[in-house]
Amino acid sequence: MLLEEISEGDCLVVGLQETRLDAVIATSFRDALVERIDQGHRNIVLDLSQVGFMDSSGLGAVVYVMKHLGHKGRLHICGLTPAVMAVLKLTRMDRVLKTFESRQAAIAA
Amino acid sequence: MTSKLKLNGHPDRRSLQNAVDYHLEVTLAKGVDNANPADYQMALALAIREPVIRAMNATEARVREAGAKQIHYLSMEFLIGRLLANTLRNLGLYDVCAEVAADMGMSLADVLETECDPALGNGGLGRLAACFLDSLASLSYPGYGYGINYQYGLFRQTFMNGFQREQPDNWAVHGTPWHIERRDQSSMIPIYGRVEAELDIDGQYNPHWLDWNSLIGVPADIPVVGYGGRCVNFLRLYTARAPAEFDMGIFNAGDYLRAMERQVAVETVSKVLYPSDSAEAGRELRFIQEYFFVACAMRDIFRRHAGAGHRLDDFGRYNAIQLNDTHPALAVVELMRILVDEHSVGWDAAWEITRDTTAYTNHTLLPEALERWPASLFERVLPRHLEIVYEINRRFLGEVASRHPGDDARLQRMSIVQEHPCKEIRMAHLAIVGSHSVNGVAQMHSELVKKQLVPDFYELWPDRFNNKTNGVTPRRWLLNCNHRLATLISEALGSGWIADLSQLARLEPLAADGEFRRAFREVKLRNKADLARRMRAATGVLTDPATLFDVQIKRIHEYKRQLLNALHIVHLYCRLTEDGWALPAPQTFIFSGKAAPGYALAKLVIKLVNSIARVVNADPRVNRSLRVVFYPDYKVSVAEIIVPAADLSEQISTAGYEASGTGNMKLAMNGALTIGTLDGANVEIARDVGAENIYIFGLTAQQVIERRLTGNAAREAYESNPDIRRVLARLTDGTFCPEDHTLFVPVVQALLDHGDYYMHLSDFADYAAKHERASRDFCDVEKWTARSIINVARSAHFSSDRTIQEYAAEIWGLRQVV
Numbered sequence: 068m069l070l071e072e073i074s075e076g077d078c079l080v081v082g083l084q085e086t087r088l089d090a091v092i093a094t095s096f097r098d099a100l101v102e103r104i105d106q107g108h109r110n111i112v113l114d115l116s117q118v119g120f121m122d123s124s125g126l127g128a129v130v131y132v133m134k135h136l137g138h139k140g141r142l143h144i145c146g147l148t149p150a151v152m153a154v155l156k157l158t159r160m161d162r163v164l165k166t167f168e169s170r171q172a173a174i175a176a
Numbered sequence: 177m178t179s180k181l182k183l184n185g186h187p188d189r190r191s192l193q194n195a196v197d198y199h200l201e202v203t204l205a206k207g208v209d210n211a212n213p214a215d216y217q218m219a220l221a222l223a224i225r226e227p228v229i230r231a232m233n234a235t236e237a238r239v240r241e242a243g244a245k246q247i248h249y250l251s252m253e254f255l256i257g258r259l260l261a262n263t264l265r266n267l268g269l270y271d272v273c274a275e276v277a278a279d280m281g282m283s284l285a286d287v288l289e290t291e292c293d294p295a296l297g298n299g300g301l302g303r304l305a306a307c308f309l310d311s312l313a314s315l316s317y318p319g320y321g322y323g324i325n326y327q328y329g330l331f332r333q334t335f336m337n338g339f340q341r342e343q344p345d346n347w348a349v350h351g352t353p354w355h356i357e358r359r360d361q362s363s364m365i366p367i368y369g370r371v372e373a374e375l376d377i378d379g380q381y382n383p384h385w386l387d388w389n390s391l392i393g394v395p396a397d398i399p400v401v402g403y404g405g406r407c408v409n410f411l412r413l414y415t416a417r418a419p420a421e422f423d424m425g426i427f428n429a430g431d432y433l434r435a436m437e438r439q440v441a442v443e444t445v446s447k448v449l450y451p452s453d454s455a456e457a458g459r460e461l462r463f464i465q466e467y468f469f470v471a472c473a474m475r476d477i478f479r480r481h482a483g484a485g486h487r488l489d490d491f492g493r494y495n496a497i498q499l500n501d502t503h504p505a506l507a508v509v510e511l512m513r514i515l516v517d518e519h520s521v522g523w524d525a526a527w528e529i530t531r532d533t534t535a536y537t538n539h540t541l542l543p544e545a546l547e548r549w550p551a552s553l554f555e556r557v558l559p560r561h562l563e564i565v566y567e568i569n570r571r572f573l574g575e576v577a578s579r580h581p582g583d584d585a586r587l588q589r590m591s592i593v594q595e596h597p598c599k600e601i602r603m604a605h606l607a608i609v610g611s612h613s614v615n616g617v618a619q620m621h622s623e624l625v626k627k628q629l630v631p632d633f634y635e636l637w638p639d640r641f642n643n644k645t646n647g648v649t650p651r652r653w654l655l656n657c658n659h660r661l662a663t664l665i666s667e668a669l670g671s672g673w674i675a676d677l678s679q680l681a682r683l684e685p686l687a688a689d690g691e692f693r694r695a696f697r698e699v700k701l702r703n704k705a706d707l708a709r710r711m712r713a714a715t716g717v718l719t720d721p722a723t724l725f726d727v728q729i730k731r732i733h734e735y736k737r738q739l740l741n742a743l744h745i746v747h748l749y750c751r752l753t754e755d756g757w758a759l760p761a762p763q764t765f766i767f768s769g770k771a772a773p774g775y776a777l778a779k780l781v782i783k784l785v786n787s788i789a790r791v792v793n794a795d796p797r798v799n800r801s802l803r804v805v806f807y808p809d810y811k812v813s814v815a816e817i818i819v820p821a822a823d824l825s826e827q828i829s830t831a832g833y834e835a836s837g838t839g840n841m842k843l844a845m846n847g848a849l850t851i852g853t854l855d856g857a858n859v860e861i862a863r864d865v866g867a868e869n870i871y872i873f874g875l876t877a878q879q880v881i882e883r884r885l886t887g888n889a890a891r892e893a894y895e896s897n898p899d900i901r902r903v904l905a906r907l908t909d910g911t912f913c914p915e916d917h918t919l920f921v922p923v924v925q926a927l928l929d930h931g932d933y934y935m936h937l938s939d940f941a942d943y944a945a946k947h948e949r950a951s952r953d954f955c956d957v958e959k960w961t962a963r964s965i966i967n968v969a970r971s972a973h974f975s976s977d978r979t980i981q982e983y984a985a986e987i988w989g990l991r992q993v994v
Contacts, residue, residue: 089419120364122419123366123369123387123388123390126386127386127387130384130386154364156518156519157366157385157517158385159383160384162376162377162380162382163374163382163384165377
């Protein structure tokens with residue numbers, strides 16, 4: 068699993084460099100994000116613009132990260148492809164996760 | 177050499193030949209000289225496919241440009257039959273193709289015979305859906321079918337010692353040129369998982385559907401060519417696949433077996449068509465099948481709606497969805513889920529859209545055929561959907577309670593959720609509540625739906641209920657399957673009747689024309705000779721085309737009463753061998769039909785008919801006047817041979833049980849006289865052809881109910897009728913099964929000890945009397961032919977074009993796009 072990480076001020080931008088967020092990488096993806104949170108990152112932007120497919124395991128990983136962060140910080144998600152957005156709508160997670168069209172908008176929000 | 181073939185202006189022989197040669201040599205890599213009929217059939221289909229696809233694309237563009245409303249016909253079954261011959265007829269290319277085939281030293285008929293016959297349905301319901309698609313396209317309505325691309329259709333039937341044996345029917349194993357796979361339009365379909373109750377960012381209740389598994393629905397389109405070739409719609413069938421790259425991920429992780437197991441499990445969803453009447457019909461896989469194709473269809477309809485630039489709140493303005501029976505009733509819930517969960521539409525607005533869009537066709541009055549799914553299964557497979565069902569039901573029961581305060585019994589009767597003895601979801605109730613229209617499929621059936629099946633719902637919403645009597649397409653069921661008769665009619669009337677069956681009325685005066693009657697009789701005789709040859713090849717039984725061909729072709733079921741037919745043949749056999757009686761007209765009794773693999777009594781009836789056939793056909797005392805044939809492996813292509821050759825059509829269901837029937841219509845349209853009960857569409861056939869041109873017998877639906885209440889109807893008939901006693905004695909005295917006298921005891925027990933629920937014995941005497949009259953009438957060949965012609969001339973009401981026009985005007989609000 069390949070992650071791109073860039074710091075923008077107090078914001079950690081994590082770009083998943085994979086085309087699929089599914090059972091194959093869900094656990095390692097989740098653990099990597101949890102590790103960043105435990106390292107003290109509280110303002111995270113997750114860029115999923117490379118991800119064309121997300122299954123329930125992948126979604127479960129994102130939800131886990133969100134819950135792990137809880138009220139201590141914020142998780143903004145950007146670059147949602149239509150297929151990933153469809154999964155969020157299907158599960159009504161689009162009403163829980165804070166999503167943005169672009170990386171800049173997610174950082175600025 | 178080129179494959180370019182154009183339909184407009186009708187291709188000449190040379191360009192058609194070039195296109196066929198191209199596909200033989202380039203696509204199929206066969207030399208023109210060593211191609212066999214199957215190769216030629218494939219090459220011809222591929223040649224025709226090209227302009228058909230162009231016409232399909234043009235049709236879609238016209239519909240889009242017109243901004244027209246579309247009908248989406250959801251059905252678990254589409255019994256489409258072979259496609260090439262029908263397509264050539266509808267395109268007007270049959271004759272030129274016959275010339276091209278002849279140039280290659282082949283008969284087009286032999287070539288067409290090599291095409292597989294997709295058995296993607298059980299019977300009438302699936303064939304109706306296919307006839308509707310033909311009529312929609314022929315009438316230039318934007319109408320599309322949605323279903324499942326079963327790898328294995330209904331089983332292939334063989335006989336072993338007279339017993340039915342079921343073989344798998346891998347119908348597309350050699351490939352089909354008619355499937356256009358649309359991988360780019362695949363849909364991800366979630367199943368299983370759980371719902372977690374959470375709040376959204378605004379603090380509103382926001383249930384999350386989590387931990388689901390996913391199926392991928394891959395569509396393949398089959399072009400539906402309307403008569404004349406201008407309008408080409410499509411039937412979209414879905415195949416279930418595992419998410420391929422997901423499996424590749426597991427494969428790369430070294431767990432090849434797990435990846436393959438998952439792939440096999442997922443692909444099982446579109447593997448096999450469930451036989452109706454099956455004891456296994458409660459299985460989880462069937463439920464998943466129903467959701468799978470409904471969910472695929474809904475995603476596709478939403479995608480196309482959005483692609484056309486329409487607004488979501490105009491969904492019902494541009495789309496109509498017809499539920500062919502309750503199998504697609506989950507569409508109501510899926511539509512609500514998509515609107516509420518995925519598009520954040522408020523419940524009331526979503527419900528209005530859903531109800532405005534959806535309409536439901538009821539096909540059965542049999543309580544055991546009304547689907548109910550255990551709530552536990554529902555919750556396991558579709559947890560979010562069950563929540564939505566409960567909410568629909570809560571609001572619906574609130575509406576009922578406000579109209580009938582304190583009437584708890586009514587609430588229990590009408591609830592979508594049956595609480596006792598176990599919690600189940602009543603799919604018919606769901607379909608009725610979620611639809612703006614509920615229709616039966618024949619006048620009598622629609623009345624029974626209102627008054628017997630769901631009277632509470634009729635009382636609540638009387639305007640919602642209506643009738644749409646079934647029909648059959650005259651293109652397949654007259655023009656194509658009986659081209660001799662079609663030609664004779666066209667010579668007399670011109671060809672306008674093919675697109676407007678009401679013109680057949682002009683045939684009626686010709687019933688008085690001796691020359692026309694002679695020609696009509698000649699056509700029937702040649703059709704019977706064709707069938708006799710096919711029956712001999714299939715069963716080894718010799719039959720005489722000059723005898724009265726009596727035909728009963730349909731699914732084997734107690735209510736359809738093949739057993740009554742069989743008992744009557746035994747009766748004739750007894751009269752001929754024991755009473756010294758002579759049949760007025762020699763008769764050949766022809767059966768064809770399949771019994772569900774788990775339906776023991778129906779399978780025993782098949783064995784009984786085969787046993788009777790073996791004895792009768794081998795008995796020199798009777799076999800010149802009586803023959804019995806069970807034509808194996810009934811399917812559309814078998815019906816297409818039998819229907820044109822029938823003299824007498826057996827439509828003998830217990831009154832009140834056959835919703836409509838469509839075989840009755842096909843046979844009447846091809847000039848068979850009907851012997852039948854006042855059941856289903858027989859009532860309307862009798863009305864149209866006139867009492868003097870049909871043999872009606874037996875109890876009415878009301879009389880069946882009353883007689884059943886006496887509790888001893890079967891015994892009474894048995895005690896009072898020596899013919900019945902003799903027939904039943906022969907079933908158990910070894911006459912028809914000398915190696916095992918007890919074999920048919922369960923049949924006799926069903927009649928005598930278990931109350932003869934379907935009234936075989938009560939109707940026997942009248943049935944036998946009407947048969948005897950038909951046999952005498954058949955001897956007057958001129959009069960019989962005249963009545964046969966009148967049956968054809970008065971069959972216009974039974975065209976599916978008429979049915980579709982009624983649906984379009986009264987339910988769908990659809991207009992033609994020409």
